[in-house]
Amino acid sequence: MVETRIIDGKGFAEELRKRIAGEVADFRAATGVTPGLAVVLVGEDPASAVYVRNKGKQTLEAGMASIEHKLPETVAEAELLALVNALNTDPAVHGILVQLPLPGHIDAQKVLATIDPAKDVDGFHVVNAGRLAVGLDALVPCTPLGCVMLLKHHLGSLAGARAVVVGRSNIVGKPLAQLLLREDATVTIAHSRTRDLPEECRRADILIGAVGRPEMIRGAWIKPGATVIDVGINRVEKAGGGTRLVGDVAFDEAQGIAGLITPVPGGVGPMTIACLLQNTLTAAKRLVAG
Numbered sequence: 001m002v003e004t005r006i007i008d009g010k011g012f013a014e015e016l017r018k019r020i021a022g023e024v025a026d027f028r029a030a031t032g033v034t035p036g037l038a039v040v041l042v043g044e045d046p047a048s049a050v051y052v053r054n055k056g057k058q059t060l061e062a063g064m065a066s067i068e069h070k071l072p073e074t075v076a077e078a079e080l081l082a083l084v085n086a087l088n089t090d091p092a093v094h095g096i097l098v099q100l101p102l103p104g105h106i107d108a109q110k111v112l113a114t115i116d117p118a119k120d121v122d123g124f125h126v127v128n129a130g131r132l133a134v135g136l137d138a139l140v141p142c143t144p145l146g147c148v149m150l151l152k153h154h155l156g157s158l159a160g161a162r163a164v165v166v167g168r169s170n171i172v173g174k175p176l177a178q179l180l181l182r183e184d185a186t187v188t189i190a191h192s193r194t195r196d197l198p199e200e201c202r203r204a205d206i207l208i209g210a211v212g213r214p215e216m217i218r219g220a221w222i223k224p225g226a227t228v229i230d231v232g233i234n235r236v237e238k239a240g241g242g243t244r245l246v247g248d249v250a251f252d253e254a255q256g257i258a259g260l261i262t263p264v265p266g267g268v269g270p271m272t273i274a275c276l277l278q279n280t281l282t283a284a285k286r287l288v289a290g
C-alpha cells in the first residue's frame with residue numbers, strides 16, 4: 001500500500017500570485033506601466049461568469065488593471081471580432097482573453113485567430129501553439145503551464161519520466177504534451193480511441209486526466225506510486241440532492257495507489273488563473289520592451 005500525498009494547488013497558486021504581485025509592483029515602479037488584462041465574456045453561462053469574476057478580482061489583487069467586457073449571448077460574431085480588434089490596438093491592454101466556451105453561432109477559432117499573438121495570454125492562437133511546438137518562446141496555455149509547475153515543484157526533474165496525457169484538446173491535452181516534452185518526459189497522448197486505455201495509463205509515472213468525463217480514470221488504471229494530475233472539473237448530482245465537483249480521476253480509488261494526486265477542487269483549477277496573471281505580466285514586459 002502506497003502513502004498517497006495530496007498536491008495543494010490552491011496553496012501553491014496563492015504563493016505564486018503573491019510572487020507575481022511583487023513582480024508587478026517592481027515593473028510598475030521601473031516603467032510607470034500598469035499591466036492590463038481585458039477579459040471578454042459572451043452570454044450568461046454561470047460557471048464562466050464565476051471564472052471571469054475571479055479573474056477580475058485576482059488581476060486587481062496582483063496590482064494589474066482589469067478590463068471586463070460582457071456581451072449578450074446573441075451578439076453577432078462581427079461585433080465580437082470588432083471588440084477584439086479594438087483591444088489589439090489599445091495600449092492600456094497587454095493581455096486579451098475571450099472566455100470559452102462561446103455560443104454555437106460564433107466561430108471560436110476565428111475569434112482566437114483575431115487576438116494579437118503578443119497579447120494572447122491564453123496561448124490559444126496558432127502562432128503561440130506553433131511556437132510552443134517548435135520550441136520557441138511562446139505564451140503558453142494557463143492550465144497546462146500550471147500542471148507542469150506543480151509537477152516540477154513536487155518531482156524536480158521530469159526528464160525520462162513516462163507521462164500519459166488522457167485527452168487531446170487544443171487547450172489542455174496537446175499543449176500539456178508539448179510542455180512535458182520540453183521537460184524531456186516521454187509523452188503519450190491517449191484518447192477515446194486509444195486501444196486498452198487502462199493498460200496505457202498503468203504504464204505512466206505521471207498520469208494526467210484531461211478528458212472532461214467524471215471519474216473515468218479508475219484506481220486500477222494507476223501504477224502504484226505514480227503522480228496523478230486531475231484537470232477535470234465536472235459538476236455531478238449528489239446522492240442527497242444538490243451538486244458537487246469531481247475530477248476525471250476516481251479520487252477515492254486512487255488513495256493508497258497514487259504517490260501524489262491533485263484534488264478537485266483545490267488542485268489544478270486555481271493554478272489556471274495564477275498562470276494567467278503570470279502570462280499577462282510576461283506579455284506586458286515584452287510589449288513594453290518592444
Ligand SMILES: Nc1nc2c(c(=O)[nH]1)N[C@@H](CN(C=O)c1ccc(C(=O)N[C@@H](CCC(=O)O)C(=O)O)cc1)CN2
Nearest residue numbers: 051097098099100101122142265266267268269270272
Ligand atoms: N479562455 C479560457 N476559457 C476557459 C479556460 C481558459 O483557461 N481560458 N479554462 C476553463 C475555465 N477556467 C478559466 O477560465 C477555470 C476553471 C476552473 C478554475 C478553478 O479555480 N476551479 C476551482 C473550482 C471552482 C468551482 O468551484 O467551480 C478548483 O478546481 O479548485 C479556474 C478557472 C474553461 N474556459
